[in-house]
Amino acid sequence: MISSIIFILLFSAGAVWVTINFLKIRRNILIGKEIDRKDNPAQRWKIMTLVALGQKKMFERPIPAILHLFLYSAFVITQIELIEIVCDGASGHHRMFRSSLGGFYTFLVSFIEVLSVLAFIGTIAFLSRRNLLKVPRLVKSELNGWPKLDANFILIGELTLITFIFMMNGADEVLFNNGWSHAEDARGSFGLAISSHLGPMLFGGMSESSLHIVERIGWWGHIVMVLGFLNYLPYSKHFHILLAFPNVYFSNLLAKGKFTNLESVTNEVKLMFDPSAVVPPPSAEPMRFGAKDVMDLSWKQLLDAYTCTECGRCTSSCPANITGKLLSPRKIMMDTRDRLTEVGKNMDANKGEFKDDGKSLLTDYIAPEELWACTSCNACVQECPVNIDPLSIIIDLRRFLVMEQSAAPTELNMMFTNIENNGAPWQFAQADRLKWKDE
Amino acid sequence: MSELKVTTMADYLAKGEVPEILFWVGCAGSFDDRAKKITKAIVKILNHANVKFAVLGTEESCTGDPAKRAGNEFLFQMQAMTNITVLNGYEIKRIVTGCPHCFNTLKNEYPSLGGNYEVVHHTQLIQELLNSGRIKIEGGSFKGKKITFHDPCYLGRANDVYEAPRQVMINLDAELTEMKRSRANGLCCGAGGAQMFKEAEKGDKEVNIERTEEALALNPDIIAVGCPFCNTMMTDGVKNFNKEQTVKVLDVAELIAQAKDL
Numbered sequence: 001m002i003s004s005i006i007f008i009l010l011f012s013a014g015a016v017w018v019t020i021n022f023l024k025i026r027r028n029i030l031i032g033k034e035i036d037r038k039d040n041p042a043q044r045w046k047i048m049t050l051v052a053l054g055q056k057k058m059f060e061r062p063i064p065a066i067l068h069l070f071l072y073s074a075f076v077i078t079q080i081e082l083i084e085i086v087c088d089g090a091s092g093h094h095r096m097f098r099s100s101l102g103g104f105y106t107f108l109v110s111f112i113e114v115l116s117v118l119a120f121i122g123t124i125a126f127l128s129r130r131n132l133l134k135v136p137r138l139v140k141s142e143l144n145g146w147p148k149l150d151a152n153f154i155l156i157g158e159l160t161l162i163t164f165i166f167m168m169n170g171a172d173e174v175l176f177n178n179g180w181s182h183a184e185d186a187r188g189s190f191g192l193a194i195s196s197h198l199g200p201m202l203f204g205g206m207s208e209s210s211l212h213i214v215e216r217i218g219w220w221g222h223i224v225m226v227l228g229f230l231n232y233l234p235y236s237k238h239f240h241i242l243l244a245f246p247n248v249y250f251s252n253l254l255a256k257g258k259f260t261n262l263e264s265v266t267n268e269v270k271l272m273f274d275p276s277a278v279v280p281p282p283s284a285e286p287m288r289f290g291a292k293d294v295m296d297l298s299w300k301q302l303l304d305a306y307t308c309t310e311c312g313r314c315t316s317s318c319p320a321n322i323t324g325k326l327l328s329p330r331k332i333m334m335d336t337r338d339r340l341t342e343v344g345k346n347m348d349a350n351k352g353e354f355k356d357d358g359k360s361l362l363t364d365y366i367a368p369e370e371l372w373a374c375t376s377c378n379a380c381v382q383e384c385p386v387n388i389d390p391l392s393i394i395i396d397l398r399r400f401l402v403m404e405q406s407a408a409p410t411e412l413n414m415m416f417t418n419i420e421n422n423g424a425p426w427q428f429a430q431a432d433r434l435k436w437k438d439e
Numbered sequence: 440m441s442e443l444k445v446t447t448m449a450d451y452l453a454k455g456e457v458p459e460i461l462f463w464v465g466c467a468g469s470f471d472d473r474a475k476k477i478t479k480a481i482v483k484i485l486n487h488a489n490v491k492f493a494v495l496g497t498e499e500s501c502t503g504d505p506a507k508r509a510g511n512e513f514l515f516q517m518q519a520m521t522n523i524t525v526l527n528g529y530e531i532k533r534i535v536t537g538c539p540h541c542f543n544t545l546k547n548e549y550p551s552l553g554g555n556y557e558v559v560h561h562t563q564l565i566q567e568l569l570n571s572g573r574i575k576i577e578g579g580s581f582k583g584k585k586i587t588f589h590d591p592c593y594l595g596r597a598n599d600v601y602e603a604p605r606q607v608m609i610n611l612d613a614e615l616t617e618m619k620r621s622r623a624n625g626l627c628c629g630a631g632g633a634q635m636f637k638e639a640e641k642g643d644k645e646v647n648i649e650r651t652e653e654a655l656a657l658n659p660d661i662i663a664v665g666c667p668f669c670n671t672m673m674t675d676g677v678k679n680f681n682k683e684q685t686v687k688v689l690d691v692a693e694l695i696a697q698a699k700d701l
Contacts, residue, residue, distance in 0.1 A: 060624075257597025258547035262512045266552065269516040290510065319627040319650075324643030373640040376508050376632030377592040382623050398510030411637040412509050419514055423500030424466040425636055433464070434496040436475040437445045 007089035007223070014227035021234035025306060028344040031354075032299030037250040044249050047387075052248040057385040061313070064129075067122040071158065074112070074119035075241065078165075081112050085223055094182040095172075110193030113169065116162045117194055123158045130155075137312035142331040147237065147310055154238045161225040168218030170199030171211045180208045240309035244386040247307040250300055251387040256378045259395060264289065265403075290399025293360040294340045297396060304388040305337035314380035314390055325373035329380035329390035335365035336393060362397050371398050372409055443479060444486050447496040448529045458493040460564070461531050463545065465538040466501050467667035473674065474537075474667035480696035481537050481561050487701055488573040492535070498525050502544040509633035516552065519544075523554035533557045535564045537692070539593035539666045540631075546598070560594055562604040562665050562691050569610060576698050581611040584660040586694075587618055589650065589673060590625035591666035604665050604691045611698055613661075618653050626650050628664075628672035635668050651676025655686065662688045 050056045055072065058065040084097045098105045129135045130151060143151070169192055175181040176190040177200070183190075190196065203214055233239045264287055267279040291297050314329035315321050321328050339361045347354050362368075371394050380390045401407045408416070415425045423430045451458050462485065467474040485492050503518030526534075534556050536542040546558035559567075568574045586608060594600045601622045608615055620626040629639065629646025639645060651673055654662045662677070664670045667690075674688045689697075 255543075255547050255598050257543040257593050259507060261516065261548060261551050265512045265516050269513065269520055272517070273520055289512065317624070317626075319629060319646045320640070320642070322626075322644075323629075323639075323646050323649055325640045326642075327640070369640055372637070373642070374632050375592070375627045375629060375634050375646065377627035378596040379592075379624075379627065382596050395508070395510065399512055400510075402510035403513060408509060408511070409637050412633060415505060415509070415633065415636040416511055416514055419501045419503070419506055419518060423518070424470060425501060425505050426466065426470055428466075428470040430500060431497055433469045433499055434445070434447070434494065436464075436469060436478055437443055439475065 001092060004090060004092045010224070010227065011086065011089065014231055018231045018234070021231070024344060024348070025234055025239075027347075027352075028340050029299050029302045029306065031295050031340075031343070032297050032302040033295075035298040035300055037252075037300055040253055043253060044251070047251055047253070048245060048249040051251075051385070051387060052245045055385070057383075057387075060383070067125050070115065070118035070122035071126075074115035074162075077112050077115055081109060082226060085219070089223060098183055106191055109169070110191075113165075113192055113194040116165055120159065120162045123155050123162075127152070127155045127159075137316040140312060140315060140328060140330070142315075142328055142334060143310065143312075147334065150236050150238075151310070153232075154236065157225065157229060157232075161222065161229070164218045164221035164225060166195060166198055166218070167214055168222055169195035171203050171206075171215035171218060173199030174203050174206065175208070175211050175215060178208070180211065237308065237310045240307050240386060243303065243307040247303055248387050250303065252389060252392075256381055260392075262289065262399070288400070289403035290401070291393070291396035292362050292400045292404070294336060294343055295354070296400070297336070297361075297393060301336070301389070301393055301396075302340055304390075304393075305333050305340055307386055308333040308337065308388055309386075310334060311385070313383040313385065314388070317379040317383045319375055319377060319379065320373040325370075326367065327370045327373035327394075329394075332366060332370070332390045332393055333388060336361060339365050362400060366397060368401055368407065371401065374398075443482050445482055446493055448493040448498065448531075449496070451493050452529065456491075457530075459491045460493075460533045460535050461526075461529075462492045462494050463502075463534050463536040463538075463541050464494055464499060465536060465541045465667070468537040469499070471667060471671070473670060477667060477670070477690040477692055478537055480690065480692040480701075481535075483696045483701035484565060484568070484574065484692060484699075487699060488568045490568070490573070495525065500525075502541045502549075504540040504544040505633045505636060507544070507548070508631070509636075515548075519549055519552050519554065523549060523552060526554055526556065531556055533559070535559050535561055537561050537667070539591040539597070540668070543593040543597050560600060560603065560665065562594075562607055563600065565607050565692065565695055566603045569607060574695075574699065576610040576695065577612075579612075579698055580700075581613040581661075581694065581698055584611075584613045585616055585658065586611070586613045586661045586663050587616050587654055587657050587659045588621070588663045588665075588691075589618070589628065589654060589669055590622060591664065591669050592625070592627050592631050594665055595625055596623055604663070607691055607695060608663060611694060616657050616659065618657065620653060626653065628666075628669040630668035630672050635671070645676075647672035647676040648679060651680065655680060655682060659686060661694070662686060663691055663694060664688060665691050 055069060058068055088094060088096055130138045172181060173190050173192060173195045176183060203211060270277040270279055288296055294302060310330055312330050318327060318329050343354055346357055374394045376391060378391060418425050418427055422428055464478055468478040500522055501518055502522060503515035507515035534545055536545065539560060542558055542560045545556060588604055590601065627646060628650050662673050664673055670688055670690060677683050677686050677688055
């Protein structure tokens, strides 16, 4: 009875707190500019099924893909068992689905156990890749400090979670075999695929009361870890486990080479060509060409930032990064998220209104040198397993540098002048354009 | 070698005729000495296949691609609108480009500004001419040669055109070999995003050197490209390794023109 109350209080607190944080992040994302990503729902569902649910792009690199698949499928399938844990916790029953599901229950929990073992192996491999093997993309400088810690927290948390599952199931197996289990309909065999072997091995000689304690530690530990994880997500790169799905759904469906045409510019150019052209009146908001800060980006670019799990596939395929330049597409996404978090906190402190803090994404987080190293080759966009588009942010920031600050590198300014004067990026006269024919 | 037959759009209009297709030569194709050879190779192929094509000549102007990638949206849209006025004035329906950057910009970024055309890259047009039998190639001079194709970013990843250049080269009867980073995983030559027009940012290596190394590791006779800027970058890379005597950097159009001895 008391444990049910504690459980309900704990669960409710966890659910309320995470909801508050989710709503804050939603608000932060929606400070971004409007962009239409709701067209073509059929194609969007398809791409979400293939890329997010089906992990299609992960399999470009098979080894991490398989390890990741272990964790991913264990995570997805475990949610079924979580339903029972929540029902048990709230009602004070023990394994309440077992009697009605019978053999299927054993199959289901056994399946989860097998996946959990695979996930355990996968997690150990991931920890080793980060901390022992030091896979280059997982030890780049932008991961120093919190990001590295964050990654290790998550992995160690996963190991702990799985350990709790096996404490719970293992001890329960032994209890069951001795006729001490509190499970509903405690007849027949428990017989979980892993715990029926692991349980007796680890907890075989224990007394009934010790076994009940181990089982309860496992049970409570599991649910506390789950609630903890859920509440950790909004502060962590691990948010991708939820945001990957909407982020892929709202993917850019057009050719990757197609950059946006700024409508504000189109209106001005039309007026230059024809002063009597009918264009929409300029909005009351001060107009800014390109992006200086996160509020100048689109909500999709901001969703991208929260979705990024810092895997670094983008950076490891970036020609600029490969050749030692300052640019790292992953850092562009991390910076965007960090700045957005900062802006969000600013809004929290100022009754929902952003008060100018004298900082901006451009220069305070991302240096022009990073932006000018980009070849716009789209390798980062191609690589991202959850369809994040760092390139569009790089271009929007470049636009601000060039159109608002005239801060392009000198050679590029010369190229602009040549195009303006000669219709070519070099100093050749337009009148000579057909000379090649007679040479 | 026969004389190049090149007619401008203005001449067609004067004659009251309509060409099949407009050949968008591009700035590199018009002015860069190396790229002019590619332009001529494309013209030779079009002439040989009796394609009735036009060029804009002095009425052509930069598509605005380098300005746009560098962030100068104003200049890009000024260029785009000027070009669209010319193209729409001639009622252009179909365009072939000699450069993936012009291809991408005309195809993807002009429509919302009022320029709607069917745009193909020259490798796609050559494939079409081969498929329809308007040109035929028997192996010949490239038989047994080892060729590796470097995917241009703005043809490949940007527009998902990976097969056309490869399908065209199959006709050469050569040994086509792939770099590890090819097709969607292809590595940039280093010229895109307006890098062509500036010094590279500080780093420990040039992108074209990284890419050329990868190509040279295959010991090819020819590095095939489909972009005048890739051509420059790879040619410089090959020179850097003093391999220009043994390894040629050639556009797919040049391979076809040479195979036909045009």
